[in-house]
Amino acid sequence: MSGRGEIDRLVTLLARLPGLGPRSARRAALALLRQPHARMLPLAEAMEQAARAVRTCSACGNLDTTDPCAICADPARDHGLVCVVENVGDLWALERAGVHRGVYQVLGGTLSALSGIGPDDLNVQSLFDRIAAGGVREVILALGTTVEGATTMHWLHERLARFDVQVSRVGQGVPVGGALDVLDDGTLAAAIMARRPA
């Protein structure tokens, strides 16, 4: 496939996106190449605008086009209720579900000895600052229930003990709509432990 450097480069860069392999990257590239003006240039322009506009919220670590982000700047949200998540994707998921009326703290990762991620690598100082400044009533730890997530929640729980703030964590158990027989033992154990009067 000599003599088509631009096309090869496009396929190569598309294949690096999560969720796209070489095969689907070629399909995506072909779809774009077939409609360069209707599809490819608008996407390229959207990328450039987003790259220029995006910034990290200095309060919570969210990605937005403003700093502070739209959530932190929203007076209608409960700034006394801070939900700690691992990454912006988790924040987006909670926002789509519309289940959290407070604000967030995006850690940008979880503690991991294997990956060499220590406390200093987490975006957590601004949370402590917010709490120390007063006004934070409750911190919800909404990290994944992996080993790293559990380790991070444990560490955060310890660090937050010195503040006068309530610390809670998201409930564990059977997913809504989920069947019991496909769940792992750990989830089943957590579901039994978290049983409530019916």
Place this chain on the structure above:
Amino acid sequence: MSGRGEIDRLVTLLARLPGLGPRSARRAALALLRQPHARMLPLAEAMEQAARAVRTCSACGNLDTTDPCAICADPARDHGLVCVVENVGDLWALERAGVHRGVYQVLGGTLSALSGIGPDDLNVQSLFDRIAAGGVREVILALGTTVEGATTMHWLHERLARFDVQVSRVGQGVPVGGALDVLDDGTLAAAIMARRPA
């Protein structure tokens, strides 16, 4: 998710790519947003360059940055052997396999009464012109074995009968590495019909 127009627009446009749904588009957008300068701007630039550079080969219908395309312009290829494919993706697949040393004719579709695609919608006149100009020895029909592909091969076979050119079609049968018991009856029948001395 108000106040993040640029991010929403990026997700929306990414979700329109084949192979990406809303969920994977969000993941891809996040990966790009996390590295706007290392990942997003290079991809945007590659798209713009490709959109500016890409053109359709007037000889065969291939997409390339030159017209005629690199394959049609290559004197080392056998211009007397033309392989007819439905789309550029099929051409890429044959080029990756390195199994065709001739040139191509990209139809841009197959005859389909349902989709309203008739003979006039296929990129086929340049094939007839090439044959009429002489020098084409054999035409290989390499279309998919769907109803539309078979219809198109039948129609092309009839149209090519008036030229002094050999017409062949790709062999049908058991895919290399394929197990017999997962194949459909039509493929098995074709494989038996196409049997050869062992």
